[in-house]
Amino acid sequence: xxxxxxxxxxxxxxxxxxxxxxxxxxxxxxxxxxxxxxxxxxxxxxxxxxxxxxxxxxxxxxxxxxxxxxxxxxxxxxxxxxxxxxxxxxxxxxxxxxxxxxxxxxxxxxxxxxxxxxxxxxxxxxxxxxxxxxxxxxxxxxxxxxxxxxxxx
Numbered sequence: 001x002x003x004x005x006x007x008x009x010x011x012x013x014x015x016x017x018x019x020x021x022x023x024x025x026x027x028x029x030x031x032x033x034x035x036x037x038x039x040x041x042x043x044x045x046x047x048x049x050x051x052x053x054x055x056x057x058x059x060x061x062x063x064x065x066x067x068x069x070x071x072x073x074x075x076x077x078x079x080x081x082x083x084x085x086x087x088x089x090x091x092x093x094x095x096x097x098x099x100x101x102x103x104x105x106x107x108x109x110x111x112x113x114x115x116x117x118x119x120x121x122x123x124x125x126x127x128x129x130x131x132x133x134x135x136x137x138x139x140x141x142x143x144x145x146x147x148x149x150x151x152x153x
Contacts, residue, residue, distance in 0.1 A: 016058040017133040024051035040121045052085045064145030084139035088132045099124035
């Protein structure tokens with residue numbers, strides 16, 4: 001049972017999912033500093049776009065090994081990939097709004113060590129990142145890069 005769950009594909013997805021999350025979090029933090037904390041939802045959308053481009057490339061090449069760069073096939077994958085990721089963006093934006101503004105995490109700061117604090121916005125991003133990585137795996141595996149059963153026979 002564990003071998004089915006922890007195979008090469010899921011391990012690679014987890015590794016590249018973590019890297020994609022790092023790209024997203026760093027982009028979000030930089031944008032949050034540049035644009036200001038009040039525009040955290042805008043920062044999130046821009047960070048999402050940057051990380052989705054990164055995620056598409058690494059998922060296509062390394063995780064699901066979809067090697068074809070034929071225009072028709074690639075455009076179809078890009079369309080599906082971005083569609084699925086737009087859904088996860090909506091989940092993340094609504095989640096951020098609920099956690100930051102409704103639950104009041106914008107007023108929360110976690111002081112880990114002297115001169116290093118994590119904002120409520122960033123805590124919210126990390127919580128939602130876990131949910132989004134799992135959700136995106138299933139979209140990628142079964143909807144975007146899944147093998148076409150008709151063509152394999």
